[in-house]
Amino acid sequence: MPPSPGSAHRRWSASARIILIHLLALMVLALVCAASIAYGSRPAPLGEVWEALHGSGEEHLQAVVDARIPRTVLGSVVGAALALSGVLIQALTRNPLAEPGLLGITMGASASMVTVVAVAGPVSGVAAAWTAVPGAVLAVLVVQLIGARARAGSVVPLILAGAVVSAVLGAYVQAMILLRPDTFDSYRHWVVGSLAGARPETLGDLAPMLLLGALLAVLLVSGLNTLALGEGVAVSLGVRVGWLRLGTVTAVTLLAAAATAAIGPVAFVGLAVPHLVRGIVGSDVRLQATVSVPVGAALLVASDVVARVILRPEELMVGMLTAFIGAPMLLLAVRRGKVRL
């Protein structure tokens, strides 16, 4: 590109582009949310949906639409949390394949919830959300313990360790559900994430964890941006790498555990969204974080809409669809040699 005199102009156009990208992402999210309220396993004409939203529609439709609103909101929040945690962990490990699902964090949270329910019976409220945390932390520690022994610079050990931990914990969760079918009949979503039966209260219960995770993310994201230049550079620029690492892992664990506590394990959203967003905004971690929040929300809600519509009147679990959207991204990333393995 030839040097141009108008560098101020260029800076302005760059920030205009950033604003445009954010606006676009938000618009997509709004459209997807509208679709999520309008479409479902039971088709409804848009006009009647609109009336129902204003409280003047047919009673039956009113109930349907009312049930879809918390589902949509919860879906957006969970998608955003998973995408943000994916951006954070990828930036920290400088590993484009790092993802809370692939690293075993979500399955750890799931196993934790199942254990508590099996021992103490159904839990509810804020306590339910926090029961997901110990398992998530344990999974992070074990994966680190196994993966960290390997030679540096390869992403395979972490992924493989995550796959092993997920497999073992997944078997445990399956076992619990098979052993106590009566206790776990309504909790099948702990094997594959699902938004069916989302309740508005869940959001309130999860809010403290999500806010804490998001706050940490805001505090850490510029440090992560510096870390992208290399650990040596980051240290010389005054980044305290030890604290950065601890804080980021905490934020990732909180966000992923909250998401899992809400709807069960959902893999690949944390992988696919950062990939997508990186392709649009480039390597700036701050931009990746802000853009991936609406994109992640839109992806999960859109998957849920498809899951409801694709097999009317049956419903699929959203976790199955995200596997079919996210896993091919992984295949493409490997195929194109974008990942240093």
Next chain:
Amino acid sequence: MRIGTAVALSVDRRAATVTVLIWVLVLALVVFTLGTGPQGSWPAAVISHLRGVEGDAAAGFVLERLRGPRVIVAVGVGVALGLAGALFQTVTRNPLGSPDVIGLGAGAGAGVALATLWWPGQVPAMMGAVLGAGAAALLVHQATGRGFSSPARVIVTGIAVSAMAHAITQYVVAVGLRDSAHQLAAYLVGSLGTRTFQDAGLIGASLLVLAPLVLLLSHRLTLMDLGDDLADSLGVGAVRVRTAAIILAVLLAAVAVAVAGPIAFVALTAPHIARRLTRRPGANLAASATLGALIVVSADLLVQQLSVLDGLPVGIVTAGLGGVYLGYLLIHEWRKASA
């Protein structure tokens, strides 16, 4: 050992001893499995029954209907998985390149699930399993971009392919077969419950066909250990041998899945333990096969006898124990590599 020019087996004394010892152990466990439990008939009764002496009817029922087929299927599935793992790990030169990691088991499971959903009773489970496993292998092969030659790529793409295959199977469980969801949930993780002599016959017949083919290949596989170029110069044809071995491994894994569902980590761990016991690199086909049988039979015995695990599918035990072993192995190997 040499039979004509086609088959030449280099018999290592240690490997042979290990293999024989494990077979003895497997047989002992089989007799024990048949003979214990609330409705057990003690080993003496089992042996006399097997020799054709008429015992009491109850013991006969337990042997012929409940535990007999089940334990035969366990042995057969273990042998098939052990062989599949040894073949795959040898030709990919990747100690982790086993059917589990590559998604063969998950793919075969998805194939069976789809076959029962779309064409119930028309397409045999076996066909679905072979198609599913083949599709998974092909997908991994294509997605790595370099065939199976890059271990790291194989592992990562395999994880993605298994995730998709699991999603398909979950879909079938959730949508198509709601009535039998509980049974299918057990099948998802690999189960030996309610096996019949038909299943035993299927796995037995398949092994009768496939094992000799593996034997025919084994000499060439040993040469492949020297590297593709050297193998080519010795007239082995590395590419052809690799393709043949992968096809055989896909078939073996598919048979095992068709009969018992995807039983995790047996194909991965059996060759590892075999290598350690025989202290020999390379395929260790016989030892891997017997170890596979030993793992499945003992896991099944645990499921039947431990009250905590009562009624659980056997795959849960192998996934738990195998996963822990694999984790230990990874730490061990990587510590060695980084030292």
